[in-house]
Amino acid sequence: MEFLIASAVGMMTMAGIYLVLRGHTFPVVLGLALLSYAVNVFLFAMGRLAIGQQPVIDAAATGYTDPLPQALVLTAIVISFGMTAVIVVMALRAYLESERDTVDLGEEEPPGGGAQQ
């Protein structure tokens, strides 16, 4: 099981890094999402992997698994989901305003020298 989880984290990180290095926003967004999944699974595994064990104290339990990483990963999942939503909106806005889908939109001087104060 450790091997499976470890390779899953590795695969997701690999795909994530590849996608983040692409030039277009859509792959970059997907890559960031994949990277955050990888980190979340990794975080979950940091409490050691156990099957069928309870995180909450119970009289009938034969053993326990560490509840803290589960709580941490829950927080991290919520946050990374919110972040993904924010990036998607930003990427869409950038695409709609510039008619281009590249991450580096270039630094053309707008008229007026960028004094948008």
Added chain:
Amino acid sequence: MNALVVAPVVVPLLTLLIGIVLRPRHGYVKVVSVIGAGLLVLTGGILVVLAGDDVPLAAQLGGWQAPYGISVVIDRLSAAMVAITGVIGLATVVYGLVREGNPDVLRNFHLFVHGLLAGVCGAFITADVFNLYVWFEVLLIGSFALIALGGGRRRLAGTMTYLVLNLLATLVFLLSAGLIYSATGTLNMGELGLIFRSGEAPPAATLAVAMMLLSFAIKAALFPVFGWLPASYHVAWTPVSALFAGLLTKVGVYALIRLVTLMWPEYGAVHEILLWVACATMLVGVLGAAAQNEVRRILSFHIVSQVGYMILGLALASPLAIAGAVFYLIHHIIVKANLFFVGGLAARLTGSERLAAMGGLYARTPWLAILFAVPALSLAGIPPLSGFWAKLVLVKASLAGGFWWAAGVALLTGIFTLLSMSKIWNETFLKAHPGGEAAIRPLLGVRCAWGTIGVLALMTVVIGLGAGPVMEYAIAAAGQLADPQLHFRAITHPEGT
């Protein structure tokens, strides 16, 4: 007492909530925003007074005992940072009271600023590594919204750079927090400090902390991972970029100071690396600034080089040097935010941000020139302004530690900073405007901006002239930082202190 300890987070969050409720009424939102920022300054002031005691203020959130629950600890450094965050927050919202522009954008600006302030204050008061991650995310979401505020192609290009690189840094941080928990079984900073000082930290924990330092280095824009900062700060609206310039990188610096002083009290391998990084950061930042020809781009590169000074203080590891780093932090936040405010106002008056297309401001508004000169000279370290004392202490500490070359780099960077500032001075204020006198826009509706700039400049002068008490405070704060036992005891025995 507990209510006061969490007030730095609660005040901006409440302001944000009330602001959201009042959203349809723009005028009310502005009033609430200014009052909320004022209350944050007040909270910071009260905390600074209370933190004058040697034992830090502490609280356990949710009633869970330390080290299992989330702890909040406010020592002198945290209290000072909260107070200064309040000051910059207030300055930003007051500067943002301008009448021009889309009213919806102006209102949203106030809401997002308070969201950001909640994240920044949370990061300053937490004593839990995972909680620090959560606050980083809170301030990141606020900053994403703020930097893109108003839209426009150039701005969104900067936003994407800022967004992707900061998110990556945060993911590295989260990864290292997981590793730290797995290796040591705790996420409490005080307990981590004790584990590391006992010399029994497992290798995996050292690796995890190294990764965490890397993520803070990205946030603090240290060499060689500073690239995102000059690529993004200059695109935002003036008060937004001033807020970022003042506060955001300093959250990374604060986190570095907090962790490194807790874990490694003596000069060692970590400090050696930090020392080289600090010198490279100072030099690369200031040389990068020399190649720029837009006001806020020059200033952005100077943020990088100035962060180098603070890390230099941290790397030298002597009590005097850390006190110098704390003093530098306080001085720099005010000065840098003010320079961005002045730069923005100058660009607004001359109609451009490119040095070649600016000019003539000294003849038109000598006061603005003077208000630029105060923070600019302070940044370069001219006596008797605040920057002089900050640099003096750091140079003295470098020489005392035998690092004469680090002192040399610090002085050289100061000279280049002065050169850069005089470049802005010549091009923006002294030379005639290329479009003639008529091209300079009239000074209308910017009274709030003048107030902001004036008060911040006054603070620079006051810190410079009254450097004694501030330095004493910084030395006391450094003393507290050197003793994690104090930090940990405040959490585990909140009653018995």
